[in-house]
Amino acid sequence: MVALQLQSVGAYHGRRLFVEDVTTPVMKSGEVVAVIGPNAAGKSTLFKRITGILKGPGQVLIDGAKTRNAISYMPQDTSANAVLTVYESILLARKQGQSWAVSDGDLTFIDQIMKALNIDAIAFRDLGALSGGQRQLVSIAQALVREPEIMLMDEPTSALDLHRQVEVLDFMQRQARNKGMIVLIAIHDLNQALRFADKVLVIQNGRMRACGAPRDVVTVEMLRDVYKIHARIEKCSMDHDHVIVDGTAH
Numbered sequence: 001m002v003a004l005q006l007q008s009v010g011a012y013h014g015r016r017l018f019v020e021d022v023t024t025p026v027m028k029s030g031e032v033v034a035v036i037g038p039n040a041a042g043k044s045t046l047f048k049r050i051t052g053i054l055k056g057p058g059q060v061l062i063d064g065a066k067t068r069n070a071i072s073y074m075p076q077d078t079s080a081n082a083v084l085t086v087y088e089s090i091l092l093a094r095k096q097g098q099s100w101a102v103s104d105g106d107l108t109f110i111d112q113i114m115k116a117l118n119i120d121a122i123a124f125r126d127l128g129a130l131s132g133g134q135r136q137l138v139s140i141a142q143a144l145v146r147e148p149e150i151m152l153m154d155e156p157t158s159a160l161d162l163h164r165q166v167e168v169l170d171f172m173q174r175q176a177r178n179k180g181m182i183v184l185i186a187i188h189d190l191n192q193a194l195r196f197a198d199k200v201l202v203i204q205n206g207r208m209r210a211c212g213a214p215r216d217v218v219t220v221e222m223l224r225d226v227y228k229i230h231a232r233i234e235k236c237s238m239d240h241d242h243v244i245v246d247g248t249a250h
């Protein structure tokens with residue numbers, strides 16, 4: 001069982017603090033946490049601070065991790081200029097930081113992940129010859145084959161069609177539950193966040209505005225104050241909450 005908590009966490013770009021004083025509740029094994037907020041609010045910056053790419057004050061507390069490299073980070077920019085096939089790039093991601101000997105277990109695991117993400121048919125294509133959505137799916141596979149205990153995904157579904165968005169988010173939710181992973185997903189689609197997240201963390205102007213159950217956090221007031229929109233939250237026939245946007249608020 002792994003647990004993650006941020007205590008007074010900040011993050012610098014150069015000398016300037018772009019994220020400040022983020023203190024979260026404890027995030028636990030099996031949870032999906034949606035990180036939401038407007039453009040330039042600091043979501044990617046926070047992820048880079050959690051992974052250690054950026055420095056800053058405060059503490060990223062990880063408890064109960066079995067491995068030293070417990071975190072896997074999928075960046076927002078998934079463009080690749082390496083001359084590798086899809087399969088090679090995923091195998092390389094799996095073996096990064098480990099011995100280069102490839103076992104049957106490695107190959108079976110990679111096959112499973114590629115099938116689950118529906119990218120087995122493009123295994124031997126060059127990375128440079130993929131569509132934006134295909135590249136994003138490969139990037140998700142690269143992060144997953146490292147078998148992380150904590151997965152940070154920066155807008156993993158932004159280039160995917162609706163079917164693939166639901167498929168991927170549903171798969172990530174099942175991975176979190178079955179493997180006891182904590183999955184943090186930065187996402188702009190609030191309806192997907194409402195549907196798949198156990199907790200929603202809102203970043204506004206580099207600070208955490210709220211973190212808690214989706215229903216408590218994604219409110220009409222929050223949408224007005226943070227996103228400057230007039231909206232309603234209504235249930236669909238499947239009993240999921242949905243944000244219905246009526247217009248912008250100035």
Ligand SMILES: Nc1ncnc2c1ncn2[C@@H]1O[C@H](COP(=O)(O)OP(=O)(O)OP(=O)(O)O)[C@@H](O)[C@H]1O
Pocket residue numbers: 013014018037038039040041042043044045046076
């Ligand atoms: N490498 C960098 N150097 C300096 N400032 C940066 C750098 N990267 C990001 N920033 C600044 O940090 C702030 C937060 O950016 P960040 O990318 O974390 O936002 P975000 O919430 O992920 O936005 P988006 O939803 O648009 O992806 C912005 O003001 C941005 O201009």
